[in-house]
Amino acid sequence: MLHARHIKHCRACGSEVDYLVPADDNRERAVCPACGTVHYVNPLNVVGTVPVWQDRVLLCRRNIEPRYGLWTLPAGFMELGETTEQGAVRETDEEAGARVELEGLFAVLNVVRVGQVHLFYRARLLDTDFHPGPESIEVRLFEESQVPWDELAFRTVRETLLRYFEDRRRGQFRLHTADIA
Missing domain, CATH: 2.20.70.10 (Ubiquitin Ligase Nedd4; Chain: W;)
Structure with missing residues (x-):
């Protein structure tokens, strides 16, 4: 706490x-x-995306602490003077060198223990011309079966990805909210 x-x-x-x-x-x-x-x-907002190309999701391998070397969705702290959408697009560009088009808010996760609210948007990659930014060692597309589930950096990323793949199988995306203990 x-x-x-x-x-x-x-x-x-x-x-x-x-x-x-x-x-x-x-x-x-x-x-x-x-x-x-x-x-x-007050809590800090973390904004990011679930960037998708066909049936694969783009993940970044962290080049910074906390959780150096583990995989994450592109996300980071929202800056003053930007909307949550602008922050999510900026973080995706900064961490993954990826250009995206947002497709709606997907997950709002309350992480009360650390005073954060994580907001993830579904995003369509505009091309596959992406590259690691300074905070990423590697950036790569993963099919669901290839996701390094045991090497994900944060529980919010795991929960978001699980919900994303479940919704994709169902053929309908909805807004998810959850409290992360």
Whole structure:
């Protein structure tokens, strides 16, 4: 579980903060006694894609920690000033050098333990001219039977891929939501 008391000093004035429940709130926050600034800590959004070419899914082998050397879908932290869709396309380009067309939001996964929400979009690869970006060792297309299930970096990736292949077999894609413990 994330520890909520990691802010020590006010970002506005530098004073040491106190932890208390503000009068108009319902939970403890870091509050600056000097300038009154209330500091909120909220979950981070991770955005990415399930990029597909025919019957294969594009995966990236991680060149960074955490989970160096393991396989993942192209995804990363959303940036300020971009939509979830723009972030998913950007991350796919940065990690896999892949050009995609989004085909709809596919999975929303709450990872409460680390304070993240993962959003994956189904995406159609526009071509097979892809290459590893700086955060990837290797980028490769996998049929379902070839997916390195025991070498996937994150449970959110595993859950997303399982749901993707299940929906594909059924011939109908839907939006999936889940809580990852």
